[in-house]
Each structure stands twice: as C-alpha cells, then as structure tokens.
Amino acid sequence: MEFVEKINIELKPWIDNRLHTTVLDLFAGCGGLSLGFEAHGFRTIAYEMDEYAAETYNRNLLGKCVQETLTVDSVYPKADIVIGGPPCQPFSVGGKQLGLQDARDGFPIFLAAVKQLEPEVVLFENVRGMLYKNKWYLHEVVNALEKFGYYIRYSLLNAVDYEVPQNRERVIVIGAKQKINLPKKANKRIAAGQALGELALQHDDSSKFLTESMDQYVAKYEKASKCVTPRDLHLNKPARTLTCRNLAGSTGDMHRIRLQDGRRRRLTVREAARLQSFPDWFEFAGNETQQFNQIGNAVAPYFAYHLARQVKKYLLGNAENSSSLRDARQLNLFAHETIYQSRTVKNI
Template sequence: MNRKNPPYLDFIHRELQLPQNQDNQLLVIDLFAGCGGFALGFEAAGFRTIGYEMEGDACATYRRNLRTDCHEMVLTPDTEFPENPVVIIGGPPCQPFSVSGHQRGLKDSRDGFPIFINAVKRYRPQIAIFENVRGMLFRNKTYFEEIAIALQTLDYFVEWDILTATDYGVPQRRQRLFCIAHQGGWKWPKKAYKSHPYTAGEALSELAFRASETAKFLTPSMDEYVKKYEKASKCVKPRDLHLDVPARTVTCRNLSAPTGDMLRIRLPDGRRRRLTVREGARLQSFPDWFEFQGTEKSQCQQIGNAVPPILAKALAMRVKECLEKRESASSENHPQPEQPIQLSFNFMKEFL
C-alpha cells in the first residue's frame, strides 16, 4: 500500500463529489460524450455540462449520474446547440486513422473532427479540448496538423500533450493525446502522482480476490490460448493484473472480450477470472456510486471509451484557473498576460 496517498476509494469519492450549489455554473458542451467520464470531471470542478452522444446506453448512463441532460443524437457539422458554451470538450471519432482511410481529411463525412471544429467556429468558446489516442501524433501526424491549423485559424493558441493517467491519480497506465485551443494563460495540470501512483490493488481493494456466482473464469483451453499468445508476443511478464502496480490500459476489447489480451486476475487457488464491470470502472477512476446502464458488453464499451474522470477533473481545474485569471485581468482593466508563442508547424514536425 502506498502510504503517501489517501485510500484510493476515499480519494475518488471525495474528488468526484458533485457540488450542491449549481447556480452561476459555466456551461460546458460535451460532444461525443460517451457515458460522461469527461463531464464528471468537469462537473466535479464546478462546471455545468450538456452531453451529445449517439449511443443510447451511454446517454442513459450520463443522465443517471450527472445533473444534466445528454441528448441522444447523431451530430453533424450543422448541429446547433441551445446555449452558448464557455468551454467545448469531446472525444471526436477519427475515421481517417488508417492509411487507406485518410483520403479526404476534414472533408471525410465519417470523421468527428469537422463537427468539433465547426462547433468551435460557430460558438467561439474560450477554451476547447479534444481527446484522442496517442497514435494520432505519430501514425496520423499530417491529419493532426490539419486539425491544429484549422483551430489556429479561428484565433486560438493550440497546445497538445500526451498525458499518462497514472500521473494524475488514475491506477492505470493509460496514455492519451489532449489538445487545447485557448486564448492565452493555459497551464497543464501538475503530475501530482508521478512518483507514487495508485496501484491496481489499491483500486480493486476488497474485490480483487472475490469470485461471485457469476464470475467468468478462464477455461483450460483459454489458459492454453493465453499461454501461446504470450509466448508469441514475447511477454516477459504474464499479462495478469498485477496488484502492486498500476493496471494496463483498460479498453473495450480487453475488458469485455475473451481474448489473449483480456484483463484478468489470478486467484490464490490458481484460477484466473475476467474483470467485472465495477472493477473496470474503478481502474478508470469512476466512483462506486456511478451506475452504468445497458448490457454488460455495452457497459464495458462505455468504460473502455471513457476519459478517466480523475484525469478529466485535473484538466477541468486548470480550465477553471485559466478562465478566472482572464476574467480577473479583464475586470480590473489590466493587460492580459503575455500570450504564448504559437509553434510553427516546422517545429511541430521536428517534435513529432
């Protein structure tokens, strides 16, 4: 047990409590909202969110747990929103990720980024944030450059970074790209847990060695398949869940599907079982009061696709500080803080 940290379940319960007073909360529009992981972090930081999501189960989860609505709908570049948001957030799906798929860039109708960029263009929020897989900076750097330039032409400063979830209190080695379009004064959240991250054991706690009547155990044939999988992939360490370190990245596939890469726990008697929905949710930093809707498979997909709420709150607190700093400077008629220099994309190509 890491004694530098408060108990994990107490930590996420405290950090993700929703404020009682909802008056004068700034509005955040949450596009491609999923089950509300991104929104939960922002609401815990004192914002009001409205979600937009096409999957019905995810919308139902969002509505059940957050103090706002989630509109079940397919977004288009022409979608209009009822109120002007101060912040826009989202995880746009990106179809042109493969070489074969990257044909029309921002003109690809299957892609969510034109929708996100058009919403920023129409409503001019003070800050816009999108999240995506880290590979976007490497396999699709040309397309990422296209997106960043589009945001820059709307008079935003654009910054990005790959954030590791363990650095912010999530017991999982998840890495994701976050890109921020802002008007000055942005600072990335501090890596408060970099040297002493929470572990999978701290997250699962009493659940780790339980085996309910509905537990899904690996069969002998599945054990043999996993053995061959690990040998073929040259795993130095078995890919069971090791409770003394943070977990591997939780994905839809390794949480819900019986694959060689599935997340599983080895019990003291040698049997191995797959993780439950609640265990996957804890590894993603959802508190136990957060209830998922839909089938087990749907719930696993919602969890795997979510932004970890604790990481989302770390970003939301920086958004809040940035907005307050600019509001204070404006109300006191002081000059705005010195603006960051926009990086040229020649530099960006060297960085990538």
C-alpha cells in the same frame, strides 16, 4: 484518504455559482470527461449517439445528455467551453487519409461547433497515434483552431501520471483565447490493488473463470507476442490500458485476475470502472458488454478532473486554493447530497 473514498467524494458533481459558464461535451460517451468538469463545479450539456451511454450520463451527472447523431450542421445551446473525444476514422486501419474531408470523421463536427459558439476554451482528447504516424492530421486540426483565434497546447499525457490506476496514453489538446497550459503531473501513482482493494480477492457463482482451453489460448498469445511477464493484473502496479476489446472480449489480451488458488477470472464491471477511476456510486446502463464498452471508451474521470482543474485555474486564477472556494464546494456538495445518498457500492 484511500483511493476509492477519494474519488467517491471528489468526483461528486456540484455547481460553483462563480462559474458563469457552460461546458458543451461532444461525443460524450458515458460522461467520463464531463464528470471531471462537474466535479469542479461546471455546468454541462452533452451529446452522444449511443443510447446506453447517454442513459448512463443522465443517471449520474447533473447536466443533460442529448442522444443524437451529430453533423456539421448541428445547432447547439450557448456554451463557453467545448470539450470532447471526436471519433477519428481518417487514420484508422481502414481510413483513406482524407483528413478533414473524411465524412466519417468527428473533427469537422467538433470544429463546426467551435466556429458556431466561439467558446473561451476548447479541449479534446484522442488516441496516441494522432501524435505520431498521423501527426499531419493533428496539425490540420490545430491549424484550424489557431485560425479561429485560439492559443493551442498539446501533448501525449498518461492518465497514470494523474492518479488513475492505469497506463492510458492520450493526446490532449487544449486551447483558449489567451495562453493556457496543460496540467502538471501529480506526484503520486496509484496501483491496481489500491483501486480494487478486497474486490480483487473475491469471487462467487457469477465469476467468469478462464477455462483450460482459454488458459492455453492465452499462453499461446503471450508466447507469440514475446510477453516476458504474464499479462495478468498485477496488483502492485497500475493496470494495462483498458479497452472495449480486452474487457468485453475473450481475447488473449483480456484483463484477468489470478486468485490465490491459481485460478484466473475476468474483471467485473465494477473492477473495470475503478481502474478507470469511476466512483462506486456511478451506475452504468445496458448489459454487461455495453457497460464494458462504455468504460473502455471513456476518458478516465480523475484524469478529466485534473484537466478541468487547469481550465478552472485559467478562468478564476488561483482561487482554486482559496478558502472561499472550499466553502462554496462544501455547501454545494451538501445541497446535492440527496441525489447520491441512496446509492451504495454495487459490485456488478
């Protein structure tokens, strides 16, 4: 099965009626993490402050995303699993190293939700810096969760090891009332060319080509950063990490494709979405910059799919491989097909 066909099918939301659980997704963005869970049959409800990200979530997922700015006093509906990507200011460049006492930090909100709901499973992701220079803060959060009674496992995982065509390192923390493990790496890596297919060679009047001055700017950037290999998108291997900055901004580090005639153009929204493993039927709200920002901030959905599978195994044992589960999934996919049948590939 080709990569795009695979994610278009496997990442379709459905309801597994054996799962009497609800997933609460905090700081949900456009729904990349929730999509991985809904693709395994989980019911979700989410909270996100950004208007366009919340609209994107509601366009594509079965669960509802509430547009709201969360606080430690927020009250949530009952949920058995709490997930999310809390924003973390205490160890940013402008942070003051205040840890859980920093009012700008999302982790006190995440921990308050866990304390309020006492879910069976908790899971969050964050940038790689949380495991290195700022490991002290990771320990604060983990210690708080352990005091709530959770067995915690965490590690730096790369989405490229979970069938995402992009090098994207993230700290993943998972906890449960009983021992739970992080997912094992997949045996297959996906190249950017496998994800983009014919899109990589296409261009039209709307394509954004690099000008001569931009080419010169990029050359100076790569020389200054001692870049040996040009940072164009190489179709024979996974992409570099996608960020809001290198997707939406005209920077020296911007993502771009070199065409056969030597010209270089910037990625389209759909191409960026594919490199993040979003299915082609997934529609983004907002203007181009807002869509790029949603993609750059998202948890790669197929990475989330592997994380959700591990949670499901914890809840259901090894039923993931049983024929009864496959039959249940097919019935639910058929039932929800009308939601997606009108959606076609949109090369934005």
